Amino acid sequence: MESIMNRSAALELAQRCKMGDLAAMEALAFHHLELCPPETRTLLTAYESQPNEENRQVLHRHLGEEREARLPAEAYMMWLLRAARFGSERAMEQVGRLAYFTDYGAREHINFYQTFPWELPIRSLLGRWSLRSELMSWGGKLRDIGFPDLPAVGPGNEFSITFWPSPGVYHVSWLDDYIPRDESGFGEESDYASLWLDEFFCPMAARRPEDMPAELDRLDQLREAYWQDPARRATERKYRHRLRISKELPWGRTLEEIAPLLGANISRA
Numbered sequence: 001m002e003s004i005m006n007r008s009a010a011l012e013l014a015q016r017c018k019m020g021d022l023a024a025m026e027a028l029a030f031h032h033l034e035l036c037p038p039e040t041r042t043l044l045t046a047y048e049s050q051p052n053e054e055n056r057q058v059l060h061r062h063l064g065e066e067r068e069a070r071l072p073a074e075a076y077m078m079w080l081l082r083a084a085r086f087g088s089e090r091a092m093e094q095v096g097r098l099a100y101f102t103d104y105g106a107r108e109h110i111n112f113y114q115t116f117p118w119e120l121p122i123r124s125l126l127g128r129w130s131l132r133s134e135l136m137s138w139g140g141k142l143r144d145i146g147f148p149d150l151p152a153v154g155p156g157n158e159f160s161i162t163f164w165p166s167p168g169v170y171h172v173s174w175l176d177d178y179i180p181r182d183e184s185g186f187g188e189e190s191d192y193a194s195l196w197l198d199e200f201f202c203p204m205a206a207r208r209p210e211d212m213p214a215e216l217d218r219l220d221q222l223r224e225a226y227w228q229d230p231a232r233r234a235t236e237r238k239y240r241h242r243l244r245i246s247k248e249l250p251w252g253r254t255l256e257e258i259a260p261l262l263g264a265n266i267s268r269a
Helices: 006-015 022-035 038-049 053-065 068-084 089-096 139-144 209-226 257-260
Strands: 101-103 109-111 134-136 160-166 169-177 190-200
Touching: 006 022, 022 038, 022 068, 038 053, 038 068, 053 068, 053 257, 089 257, 134 139, 139 160, 190 209
Parallel strands: none
Antiparallel strands: 101 109, 134 160, 160 169, 169 190
């Protein structure tokens, strides 16, 4: 799939998504649907029209066999679900027509779009909390489906991503540099970089734990200022729900204390 930096319409939609624009999230979903091959679009719409087991199996088999079709299809599913999570009534209605079941061990009702994706860390992207980081094997693709503030990592590199509902932030890390072992078998080094983003995937300047609530307030204020423009039709398009539970760190822990759970190195500098 072509870089989002070369798709001006998608890039503009991605920037609006960072403001919590529900219409932009829906539009970005359908943008990726249009990037799917015709057969994939046909099978997706057939499943949505009649979400029975036969159509689900046909779609699942097709996406498993057609790798080039899989990522834009997953991006469509993910943005549709994110729009629903943030309160889009149209997206909630569309997703609500799909067959639901109880995921083993999760004790929550989910549908095929929430469980199928093989390439995207969709649980975290939908604001679901987990002690384990989710991996995306081709990290650069995450940037190209609508998160342009992530780095353009090298081919084959992966992102590790976790969402924390409290304080409502994503932690994303990736391998930044690697030095192989020398001839004697010593000297191997791996250097990881990381990034904190708010629930709308806006990069956060704060790095110290005590600065994070103030940074979240700053981003909220920027978002509210954006919606003051009447032309943006906040009543129709502004997010209605939040993924964030609170701005407090979980269980009273500091970021340094939760870092081992994220597999991350946290700098207070």
